[in-house]
Amino acid sequence: MSGETIISVDAMGGDKGPAPIIAGLARSARKDPSLQFLLHGDDEQLAKLLRRRRVLRERVDVRHTTNVVPMDIKPSRALRTGRDSSMWKALQSVADGEAKIAFSAGNTGAIVALAMLVLRRAPGVQRPAIAVHWPAENAEGHNVVLDMGADIRADADTLLQYSIMGAEYSRLAMGLAKPRVGLLNIGSEDMKGRQDLREAKDLLEGFVTEGNAGFEFLGFVEGNDITTDSVDVIVTDGFTGNIAMKASEGTAALIRKAMKDAFTHSILSRFGALFALGSFNRLRKRIDPRRVNGGVFLGLNGGVVKSHGGADALGHSSAIHLAAKMALDDFPARVAARLANLNSRSASQAHEATSGAGEA
């Protein structure tokens, strides 16, 4: 399987079992002939699903395991009981160098916990982060937002690391040469008071001024900037990021429902909807959350792409597309190099500070 893009897949994760995952792999395999998969999961179930997928023949290597991490498990329990599960083994194949990227649609907390254990943090990384694509009004159709809940807190140093990792990721995912990074904060001047955010702003300004940051720093941005094309990478702690994302998902769901109600309200409106079907489908496509599916874990020794547990073949396929891009680009190594830069710089600064103190 060498020379190909190999993705290590947790075939059993997700709300609906392996069927939509295999369907997603087939979809991706048709589009990209270079893709190969290590499939971790139940041999028998997978064989049955694979029989119907001609396109996957000769392109999957099934690694049998019966242990599956349940969707409603607590991370602490996943750590105790998840050994040799399909999720664990998908990560282990990356740790062993068989694949560059692992894919799972399993429980997020469990993936974070197992990935930290199996892959471990990349050198110099304080806290890994989850980055997602957030629908936005720019050419790419989305921005990058992190952290989405790998951790509930982030101090100034961590927010600087998130910025570096997020910028590197947006270079890969969106093809931007010099991404614009913003720190998420609230509007009023006097409210811009959270000490950690002001510290992070100073730190980031200093870092960017030194050059070689590879990104532009915009300072503070607000919640309503996320969907605009005025910023590419939005950085925040995992608590705030997770709540902003879920609140926005709720709003989108409410509007989708209102749209459906409005267009099935009467005979006339059904008739109108029929005429507007093309526009309707165009719109649905644009705000379809499945097309920007895929959270990415940054800051580990190896890449992990998380697909939505309830996703269908299309959703998983778009997450796999992302995983393939990351594998092809040797993305984890690139992020590690960026952070190594930061650390050698901090180390030399610390050294200067120490020698300075010595001279005083």
Added chain:
Amino acid sequence: MSGETIISVDAMGGDKGPAPIIAGLARSARKDPSLQFLLHGDDEQLAKLLRRRRVLRERVDVRHTTNVVPMDIKPSRALRTGRDSSMWKALQSVADGEAKIAFSAGNTGAIVALAMLVLRRAPGVQRPAIAVHWPAENAEGHNVVLDMGADIRADADTLLQYSIMGAEYSRLAMGLAKPRVGLLNIGSEDMKGRQDLREAKDLLEGFVTEGNAGFEFLGFVEGNDITTDSVDVIVTDGFTGNIAMKASEGTAALIRKAMKDAFTHSILSRFGALFALGSFNRLRKRIDPRRVNGGVFLGLNGGVVKSHGGADALGHSSAIHLAAKMALDDFPARVAARLANLNSRSASQAHEATSGAGEA
């Protein structure tokens, strides 16, 4: 003007000057013949606008002032320069007992700062909060969410007070006998780790168990619950609340834009849109942010309703409707009574604890 519902209006606040505010007042006055207004602002400008508004004749009392708090001012500066501004005087009329509720579309931070100074906190209130109506999938069409940014932090005691104030407010605004209150948190079990949130949950569970809380406590809710009908009052700190609100506003704006693009994409889609016009307008009405306009400051000696700075007559009118409801119901006094209950309870508990210690 006695016997009527009197609202004290900052006629000069907002992005577009007094014109849309006067238009909003006229709209409200037509609907509710009991409304009377104290108008604070520039005599000459207001006289010109009032000349065209027959319905407001005999129902406004103009109090001349030329000082206006600018929209882009910092709260600290508003405190230094805002004395005798239209905003200040609108609040002062409430402090003096001329009106029960003040209305302003000015800078939020400035209103918070001036209201704290002029009206002061109600007895026993640690931190006032801003509550808003959040579009939701229930019969009322919205839930209540607080705090939206009166303060950037909230400890467990403050979150308990927010819950009490928010529940009382939802009784008024949504007519609920026993509102369901939820604490905003993030999903994963192990992530539910923020100490202050776990403390607040314990505190609220204890408070509700004692009876007489007047609301049901649901425990933790997530961001995507806000728009559902599974909860009525969502409680969080002002930082998180503000970011969740603005992120959701951004998402709604993005979808509105995508909708417009989709339906003007081709001749056929324009034709379809024409047929679907009725559905379209119904939909627009349902997701129209102007119809749920109005943030409310809770926990002061007197009520303050904040309208959106960029609102038009319809938006202001819906905020004025809210203000009228609060005035009629003597809402600030009701909230004060609820909190006085809490405080006498805490005081007696503290007393018990002290006497307990004395006996030991």
